[in-house]
Amino acid sequence: MGDSTAPATRAARALDLTELHASLTDPVLDAMNFLNEVVSRFPEALSFAPGRPSEGTFATDDPARYLRTYTDHLKYELGWSEDRVRAQLFQYGRTNGIIHDLIARTLANDESIHVSPESVVVTTGCQEAMLLTLRALFARPEDTLLVSSPCYVGITGAARLLDIALCPVQEGATGPDPKAILAGVRQTRAAGGRPRALYVVPDFANPSGASMTVAAREQLLEIAAQEDLLILEDDPYGFFVREGSSRPTLKALDRERRVLHLGSFAKTAMPGARVGYVVADQEVIGPAGERTLLADQLSKIKSMTTVNTSAISQAVIGGLLIESDCRLRAANADAIAFYRTNLNTLLDELERHFPAARRRELGVDWNRPDGGFFLVVTVPFLADTKALEHSARNFGVLWTPMSDFYLDGGGSTQLRLSCSALTPEQIRDGVSRLAAFITGQASRAGR
Amino acid sequence: MGDSTAPATRAARALDLTELHASLTDPVLDAMNFLNEVVSRFPEALSFAPGRPSEGTFATDDPARYLRTYTDHLKYELGWSEDRVRAQLFQYGRTNGIIHDLIARTLANDESIHVSPESVVVTTGCQEAMLLTLRALFARPEDTLLVSSPCYVGITGAARLLDIALCPVQEGATGPDPKAILAGVRQTRAAGGRPRALYVVPDFANPSGASMTVAAREQLLEIAAQEDLLILEDDPYGFFVREGSSRPTLKALDRERRVLHLGSFAKTAMPGARVGYVVADQEVIGPAGERTLLADQLSKIKSMTTVNTSAISQAVIGGLLIESDCRLRAANADAIAFYRTNLNTLLDELERHFPAARRRELGVDWNRPDGGFFLVVTVPFLADTKALEHSARNFGVLWTPMSDFYLDGGGSTQLRLSCSALTPEQIRDGVSRLAAFITGQASRAGR
DSSP: OOOTTOGGGGSOOEEEGGGSOGGGGOHHHHHHHHHHHHHHHOTTSEESOOOOOOOTTOOTTHHHHHHHHHHHIIIIISOOOHHHHHHHHHSOOOTTOSOHHHHHHHHHHHHOOOOOGGGEEEESHHHHHHHHHHHHHOOSTTEEEEEEESOOHHHHHHHHHTTOEEEEEEOBTTBSOHHHHHHHHHHHHHTTOEEEEEEEOOSSOTTTOOOOOHHHHHHHHHHHHHHTOEEEEEOTTTTOBSSSOOOOOHHHHOSSSOEEEEEESTTTTOGGGOOEEEEOOOEEEOTTSOEEEHHHHHHHHHTTTTSSOOHHHHHHHHHHHHHTTTOHHHHTHHHHHHHHHHHHHHHHHHHHHSOHHHHHHHTOEEOOOSBSSEEEEEOSSOOSHHHHHHHHHHHOEEOEEGGGGOSSSOOTTEEEEEOTTSOHHHHHHHHHHHHHHHHHHHHHTTO | OOOTTOGGGGSOOEEEGGGSOGGGGOHHHHHHHHHHHHHHHOTTSEESOOOOOOOTTOOTTHHHHHHHHHHHIIIIISOOOHHHHHHHHHSOOOTTOSOHHHHHHHHHHHHOOOOOGGGEEEESHHHHHHHHHHHHHOOSTTEEEEEEESOOHHHHHHHHHTTOEEEEEEOBTTBSOHHHHHHHHHHHHHTTOEEEEEEEOOSSOTTTOOOOOHHHHHHHHHHHHHHTOEEEEEOTTTTOBSSSOOOOOHHHHOSSSOEEEEEESTTTTOGGGOOEEEEOOOEEEOTTSOEEEHHHHHHHHHTTTTSSOOHHHHHHHHHHHHHTTTOHHHHTHHHHHHHHHHHHHHHHHHHHHSOHHHHHHHTOEEOOOSBSSEEEEEOSSOOSHHHHHHHHHHHOEEOEEGGGGOSSSOOTTEEEEEOTTSOHHHHHHHHHHHHHHHHHHHHHTTO
C-alpha cells in the first residue's frame, strides 16, 4: 500500500468506454443521441421528430389538486386515518404499487380488460415495465425476443441492457404480420434459439403508425398458443383513433393468459409523473407446485430496480383517475380530437404538396395510419443523419430517420413524421418546409 | 394454425418458476419475502425489523407546498415563463434529472463534496443508482463486485439481476477492513476474476451499524489506486451521528475520482418520493479519444430503465431543498436528535436488561454503533426464521435474522435491531419483550 514509486496510479482515473457494458456502444443509442443533438442544435426548426404528447389543457397547479383528490379519496371514501394517509405518501410502499385497484378499474371501463388488481404491477413509466418483464422471462442465452420491425427503441434498448437475443420480424403493409411472426419463430428455433416472447404495438405503432386488423390479432393469439409464445403488448396510442373505431387489444382477446399488457399514462395523462404498469396475470408454478401470479414474481425484480414507484407520482395519477371516474378514454376526448385534427392536417398537407401525379413523378409516398402520432414517408434519396442536418439547417424542419428503428438495416429512404407536439398551423408550415426539402433532394437524386 | 387436435395448448398457460430468471429463486429474496410475511402476520408485535425512517413532522400537505416552492423558484428566481414551468412538470425531461444543480449545491454545503451538476445523475431512488452503476461498469463475466459483508441486500439483489459475480469481504470489528479488501482483490484475481469495484457503506452500515475510521478510509483509497478498483460508496445514514462527530465521506477524500457516490433522500427527506442520485464524475475515453463523463454514459442506461426520474417527485424534493437553502444536514437537526435518542435508548435498555455479568452468563452481547439506525445482537442460539416466528408469536417482538445479509453463511446467531421507526417508549417495551425472548432461548440452549 502507498507505493510511492508508482506515480502513474496517482492521476485521476479515466475509464475506457470499450470496457463498459456493450449497450453503451450500441449503434441505436448513438443514433438516438445524434438525433437529440441535432434537435438541440436547431431549436428554431419545426420538428416532426419528438413523439411527446401535447401539453393540452394541463396547468401547473394540477398535480397539487390531483394529490388532494387522492388523499381526500383515502380519507373520506375509504375512511383512512390522517396518520395512515400521510404514511401512504411519505413512506416506502407496496412494491407493486398503491393505485393498482384504480388502474384495474380503468382497464375494465376503457378496454374491457378484466383482471384482478393483484395482477397489475405499477411501474416507473412503461419503460420499467419492459425491463421487469424482460428480466423475469429471459433466463438463458438462447431465450430470444421477437420484435415487430421497425421497432420502438425502448424495448430493444432494454433487451440490450440484459444481453437478450433479438429476432426482428418485418412488418407487413398493415403492421405486424402473423405469418411473418410464425416464420420468425421457426427460424429462431432452427438456429438453436428459444422463442420466448414477441413484442408488438397493435395500434398505431411507433414508428410506423400501422395497426393490426382484428383478424390478424386473433391469428396472432392462435400462433402464440400453437408455438408456446408469450406476447408483450404495448398500447400507448390506442385511444387516438383518426378513422374507424377502436379495435380490441390483444389482452382483451386473450383467453389463455398469453398476453402481458404493458401500459403507459405518458400519452393519456402526463409523461412527467413516470407512471406505467404491466398486467401480468399469468400463473407461475414453483418446484413444489406452489402457485403465484407472474405479477408477484415481477415484484421481486422491482424491489431490485426501483423498490417501488413514487407514491407522490402514483397519488397524482390516482387523483386524475378518480377525477375522471376511472374512465380515461372519456377524459381524453379533447386530446383524441386534437390528435385526430393534427394527423388529418398532416395527411391533407402532404396530399396538397404532393398530389398523385407529383408523387409518382418524384417517387414519394407515405402511409395513412388510422390514428396515433406517426406516419412514414418514403423518399427517393437516403434519409440519413446527413440529410437530416441539411433539412434542419437549410429548410428549418426536423424529422426522424426510419433507419434508427431497424435492427437489421432497412428504412434507409424513409422518414418518420410525428405530429403530436405541434399545432395545425405548425404542421402546415412544417409540411411546406418539408416539401421544399424533399423536392430539392429528389431533384438532386435525379427524379 | 388453429390446430384443433391439440386441446392441451388451449388451457391457460402457466409458467414454470425454474424457467424464469435465476434471481427469482435467490435465497436472499426468499429470506426477505419470508421476513415481510412474518411482519405482516404479526401486525401487533413491536418491530425492530424495518429500517424505514420516522415520519417525524411530515404533513400530508407538504408535497403540494414543496411543488409550489419549486415552481415559484423557477418562475421568480430563474425567470421562467409559465409555459416553460408547466412543461417542466408535465413533459418527459432531461434523462439525468432536473434538480441536479440543487443536489450538487447541497453536497457542497453538507459534505464538502464539490462536483459539477453534470456529474450528478438523479435516479428513481438510490436503488436505480445502484442498477445503472453496476450495468455500466460490469461488462464481462469475469468482472467481479466486491461487497463488504454482511451487506445490504439492495446491492447484491441488483447484481443478481445482472448476473454479476460477487465476492464478499468480511467486515472487521470497526466495519469494512481495508486489509481484508486487499486480500479479496487478490483472491478474486487469483481465481481468474477481475475486481472491478467495491460496494461499501462507510457510516453506520446497514445491517451492522459499523463505521470506518478516517484512517481506514484513507487506506481504502490507497488500495483502490494501487489495485485499480472503483469504490461504490453508499451513505444514507451519515447525518445520524450518535456519538463523536461526522467523518468525511470517501468521496470528499477522493482525489483521483475513484469513488462513485450513491445518494438517497429516503432517510433525510422522504422515501415516498423515490429520489436518489449518483455522483459519477469519472472521465470516460472513447475509441477515438473522445471524452465524456461517466454520468453521460449512465444517462444512456437510464433512458432504457426509467427514461427519467419523475418530474413531480424531483420537484417535491427540489422544493424541500430550496426551503432548506440546500442545507439538508441543518434541516435534519430534529431527525438527528430523534435517532440519537432512539439509539441511546436502545443501548441503555439492552444494558439495563443485560448488565455485564448477565451478558457473560448468558453469552449475549451487542455492538455500540456511533450512529445510524441499526445494531447487532449476538446470542447463544440460532437466530433463524423459526426463532423469529417464536419471538413474534410468544413475545410480540420482531427483528431481522443477520444471516439474511450474508452471501457465504454467517450471522446465524445474530439479530439486527433497527430503532428508526419506533418511539423511545416502544423501544423500552420492545427491549423488555426481547430480553424475555433471548433469556428464554438462551436457557433452552443450556446457558
